[in-house]
Amino acid sequence: MKLQVLYFAWLRERIGLGREEVETQAATIADLVAELRAREDRYDLAFSDMAAVRCALDQELVPIDTPLGTAREVAFFPPMTGG
Amino acid sequence: MADLRILVTADDFDLGAEAARLEAGADTGAVVTFTGRVRDVDGGLRHMEIEHYPGMTEVALTRIAEEAAARWSLAAVTIVHRHGRLAPGARIMMVGTASRHREAAFEAASFLMDYLKSRAPFWKKEVTAEGAEWVAAKDSDEDALDRWT
Numbered sequence: 588m589k590l591q592v593l594y595f596a597w598l599r600e601r602i603g604l605g606r607e608e609v610e611t612q613a614a615t616i617a618d619l620v621a622e623l624r625a626r627e628d629r630y631d632l633a634f635s636d637m638a639a640v641r642c643a644l645d646q647e648l649v650p651i652d653t654p655l656g657t658a659r660e661v662a663f664f665p666p667m668t669g670g
Numbered sequence: 671m672a673d674l675r676i677l678v679t680a681d682d683f684d685l686g687a688e689a690a691r692l693e694a695g696a697d698t699g700a701v702v703t704f705t706g707r708v709r710d711v712d713g714g715l716r717h718m719e720i721e722h723y724p725g726m727t728e729v730a731l732t733r734i735a736e737e738a739a740a741r742w743s744l745a746a747v748t749i750v751h752r753h754g755r756l757a758p759g760a761r762i763m764m765v766g767t768a769s770r771h772r773e774a775a776f777e778a779a780s781f782l783m784d785y786l787k788s789r790a791p792f793w794k795k796e797v798t799a800e801g802a803e804w805v806a807a808k809d810s811d812e813d814a815l816d817r818w819t
Contacts, residue, residue: 593723595721595723595791595793596721596793596795596804597804599721643723643726643791646723646725646726646729647726647729648730648789662723662726662791664723664791664793665793665804665807666788666806666807666812667787667788667789667790667791667792667793667807668787668788668792668793668794668804668805668806668807669751669763669786669787669788669789669790669791669792670706670762670763670783670786670787670790670792
């Protein structure tokens with residue numbers, strides 16, 4: 588399936604782009620992360636400390652082991668610092 | 671039902687106009703506003719950059735405002751949050767609440783701030799002469815949510 592994958596803050600900077608379309612067979616967000624890390628060093632580096640990464644599925648904050656299901660958009664970002 | 675106003679903008683906002691808007695209700699006896707500003711603690715901050723997740727930001731802020739309106743008896747809730755490049759001293763954001771009595775207005779404003787800190791998709795970066803650094807989330811901000819659960 589085709590997914591829009593978004594990166595924010597230092598994840599965006601380390602990977603070098605804010606958004607890309609990814610063709611994947613991953614079952615969960617964690618599986619998708621493993622696929623991305625295997626691609627290139629910059630992804631491997633960006634996702635090296637998953638304790639510092641949060642994710643959203645179709646703009647909803649979810650745990651990393653969430654199934655991708657029929658989602659269209661996955662986003663990765665550090666803990667939020669609003670306010 | 672409370673009147674909810676959610677605004678995500680690169681532009682500055684008019685605090686007086688926002689407060690006046692919250693005063694609109696005839697039975698509103700209390701209005702609380704909180705404003706967050708770009709702080710320059712060490713005198714070296716050139717500016718702050720605030721990134722956000724367009725789409726999710728509005729959804730998350732609306733949900734936080736709806737949750738506040740469900741927990742307290744409120745006539746109105748306002749959340750304004752800026753993004754982009756902000757100079758030291760600039761306003762970053764505000765929350766405002768209107769209710770019959772002050773307790774609900776104060777508590778709801780405090781609730782809104784606690785959730786905005788760690789549940790709204792904004793990220794702050796501080797730019798100084800030495801370089802740029804993403805502001806790290808504080809454990810205390812996450813812990814602050816415990817008092818509402």
